Amino acid sequence: MKFFIDTGDIKEIREACETGLVDGVTTNPSLVASSGRDFKSLIKEICEISSGPVSAEVLATDTEGMLKEAKVLSAIAPNVCIKLPLTVDGLKACKKLSDDGIATNVTLCFSALQALLAAKAGATYVSPFVGRLDDIGESGSALISDIVTIYDNYPNLKTQVLAASIRGPKHMLDVAFAGAHVATLPPKILKQMYQHPLTDKGLAAFMEDWKKTGQSLV
Numbered sequence: 740m741k742f743f744i745d746t747g748d749i750k751e752i753r754e755a756c757e758t759g760l761v762d763g764v765t766t767n768p769s770l771v772a773s774s775g776r777d778f779k780s781l782i783k784e785i786c787e788i789s790s791g792p793v794s795a796e797v798l799a800t801d802t803e804g805m806l807k808e809a810k811v812l813s814a815i816a817p818n819v820c821i822k823l824p825l826t827v828d829g830l831k832a833c834k835k836l837s838d839d840g841i842a843t844n845v846t847l848c849f850s851a852l853q854a855l856l857a858a859k860a861g862a863t864y865v866s867p868f869v870g871r872l873d874d875i876g877e878s879g880s881a882l883i884s885d886i887v888t889i890y891d892n893y894p895n896l897k898t899q900v901l902a903a904s905i906r907g908p909k910h911m912l913d914v915a916f917a918g919a920h921v922a923t924l925p926p927k928i929l930k931q932m933y934q935h936p937l938t939d940k941g942l943a944a945f946m947e948d949w950k951k952t953g954q955s956l957v
């Protein structure tokens with residue numbers, strides 16, 4: 740499973756990428772707004788930190804406007820991935836961009852049928868929002884599983900399922916079991932994934948016992 744970091748915070752992105760465990764970055768208009776940064780310069784800086792796909796979302800809601808904005812965003816760096824909403828206009832733009840070999844991430848996906856259309860449009864990634872479905876009493880991880888099952892029926896489909904709207908480590912476990920190809924997670928969840936009190940306790944005990952030997956390796 741690939742891990743993308745879902746934030747517009749440069750410091751968090753740098754820290755996460757330095758672990759060597761991060762394969763890309765996703766942003767969205769809300770994350771860009773909360774960064775307080777100029778959109779294009781923020782995406783440029785992120786693309787310099789992460790060599791993986793960096794999702795930058797269009798703001799237009801009509802196909803022509805999306806294509807115009809996609810041109811501007813793609814020119815920022817070769818690893819920019821154009822994020823498009825899963826609307827009919829977004830799907831039309833996705834088809835054109837995908838036909839031109841531009842990487843695309845179709846976002847705000849909430850159903851398997853929407854995900855099937857994203858694959859038909861040639862999307863590189865489709866982003867089902869797990870947390871927002873759970874928020875309304877549905878099962879985000881069940882949707883991931885359904886999409887993966889459907890996609891597996893058609894080996895020619897190249898779209899990767901990118902689990903988004905991840906709210907905690909349990910979501911990461913659920914989407915991994917469901918077979919997501921990618922998950923995009925807030926930086927704090929990456930930390931929660933590797934932190935465990937028994938690991939800390941066990942390491943401290945090893946160090947305590949080792950100190951008693953009086954030895955050192957180097």
Ligand code: G3P
Nearest residue numbers: 745765767870871903904
């Ligand atoms: O990339 C989509 C993600 O940022 C949305 O997450 O928590 O706002 O549903 P959330």
